Amino acid sequence: MEIEARLEQKGVKPTAIRKLVFKALLSATEPLSLAQLELALETVDKSTIFRTVTLFLEHHLVHAFEDGSGSLKYEICQNPYGCSVEDMHIHFYCRNCQKTYCLPSAHIPAITLPEGFVAESVNYTIKGVCEKCRSKEER
Amino acid sequence: MEIEARLEQKGVKPTAIRKLVFKALLSATEPLSLAQLELALETVDKSTIFRTVTLFLEHHLVHAFEDGSGSLKYEICQNPYGCSVEDMHIHFYCRNCQKTYCLPSAHIPAITLPEGFVAESVNYTIKGVCEKCRSKEER
DNA sequence: AATCGGGTGCAAACCGGTTGCAGTTTTCCA
DNA sequence: TGGAAAACTGCAACCGGTTTGCACCCGATT
16 A cells, blocks of 8 residues: 555554554645644544654654644655655645645745754745635625 | 834833833844743743733734744844835754844745735744854764 | 723643553564 | 564643733823
8 A cells, every 4th residue: 555655665664543644644635733633533642643743753754844823733745755855845824714725836945044054944934814714804 | 212112103002011021132132932031031920021022913013933942932023114024034943052043134035925815924944953053063 | 099991920721742651562582 | 372572552641831810000090
């Protein structure tokens, strides 16, 4: 199975729960928080989910970022063979409906850091109001 | 006094504590968390500091962002007459020494949002290791 | 001086995230 | 094949940052 292979490829033993968590993140239409994962996987304990996504993080299966909602969001790395800084995209968080949009067309513009600084991860998030909510507000 | 004028200009009554908080943020060499403000202003209660910066936020005297440290950082808006999205700069957070650097030379490259989306704030943060910490690590 | 409303301190609640521990399952080797 | 060791999971408690309820205080206004 596809999911199993991706876990194994990164050195993560594909237990039943891990496959569930991975699948939930894969099939979600947006990056998910721990709470959202907990909701989606009612049978699984939150500490297990936490440890699972932490494991995924360490093995570069997913990445995490803060979108301005106050909680971390987790997202599957697009590139199965390693998710580099350049691959990261911008996120848009709607303060009204609380949905987090990926803007995959918008790659994060690179910045030249001061001499000696080393970037390990990048977070570019825009907060505002999405199209749907704005058209509602205007009425 | 300068500080008093800036508070009043934005419709914030300049109480003694508010001036203290504003001054602390102004004179800091980096954006500060609530905990850091609490430390800098030992006589002031943390809930008061919280309500003060929240008030500042509402009146666009400061802006807040999450730098990857786990806590929000507050920073005086550079432009006293309103802090627009274009004025925002990039932050660098060192996971080793936990210092947050402003990279004011690096204005955030603009992104064209999908039709109908409205940006209200922007957060572009890079996490990694700063020059000082890196040279230490290498020894 | 009495009154009123905003400002402040204290304590407690809250919430997302994290950990300790015990029970269960899997692995692996004698 | 049995049985110990290691890995995985659930439960409950904890933690730190943030937020709120409430009572008191203080300055402004009548």
